[in-house]
Amino acid sequence: SSNSYNYPLVQIVPGDLGGVSVSSLIGAATNNATVVKASAGQLYGFDIFNLDQTPIYVKFYDVATTPTPGTTAIKLRYGVSAVASALGTHKPTVWIPCGVPFSAGISFAVVTGITDADNTSVAVSEFLMNVYYK
Numbered sequence: 001s002s003n004s005y006n007y008p009l010v011q012i013v014p015g016d017l018g019g020v021s022v023s024s025l026i027g028a029a030t031n032n033a034t035v036v037k038a039s040a041g042q043l044y045g046f047d048i049f050n051l052d053q054t055p056i057y058v059k060f061y062d063v064a065t066t067p068t069p070g071t072t073a074i075k076l077r078y079g080v081s082a083v084a085s086a087l088g089t090h091k092p093t094v095w096i097p098c099g100v101p102f103s104a105g106i107s108f109a110v111v112t113g114i115t116d117a118d119n120t121s122v123a124v125s126e127f128l129m130n131v132y133y134k
Contacts, residue, residue: 020044020132027110029124031069036106036131038064042099043076043106044132048092050080052126057114064105069119072107076100079114080127099134106133 023036043060050056060076061067080092110127112120 020134023131023133025129025131026125027122027127027129030121031119032108032110032122033066033069034108035064035066036108036133037102038105040101040103041106042101042134043096044099044134045093045095046078046129046131047094048080048110048127048129050127051083052123053082054112055082055114056080056110056112056122056127057118058129059109059111059116060102061107061109062102062104063107065107067107067109069109069111070117074116075102077116106131 021037023034025032025034046058048056048058056079058078058080059067059069059074060078061072062075063072078092078094108131109119110122110129111118112122
């Protein structure tokens with residue numbers, strides 16, 4: 001038939017080169033303001049492992065410098081619930097297949113307050129986070 005297709009048109013194969021870069025952080029007793037990439041890039045996802053008994057909030061910023069939570073404009077927000085029990089933890093993974101563009105740079109902070117004005121430090125060693133970017 002004239003409407004036949006040959007599959008696969010594209011085959012995705014893991015390789016030694018390419019893929020995303022990773023920035024990894026173990027939380028300190030601060031707002032954990034971190035520069036992931038000091039130039040334009042794309043955020044492809046992140047995962048975060050929360051041991052704390054309180055929710056924490058990841059706030060991403062489109063800046064090439066260390067953000068100041070409560071002052072720097074937020075581009076993306078994400079809440080992480082508190083640990084459910086002593087036997088379990090909350091570890092969300094967020095994948096963004098097409099990426100979110102950041103024109104100046106990719107930075108983030110992790111705080112204990114949900115409001116944009118919040119700059120409350122988290123407890124030391126209560127979370128770990130990986131950010132996947134290009």
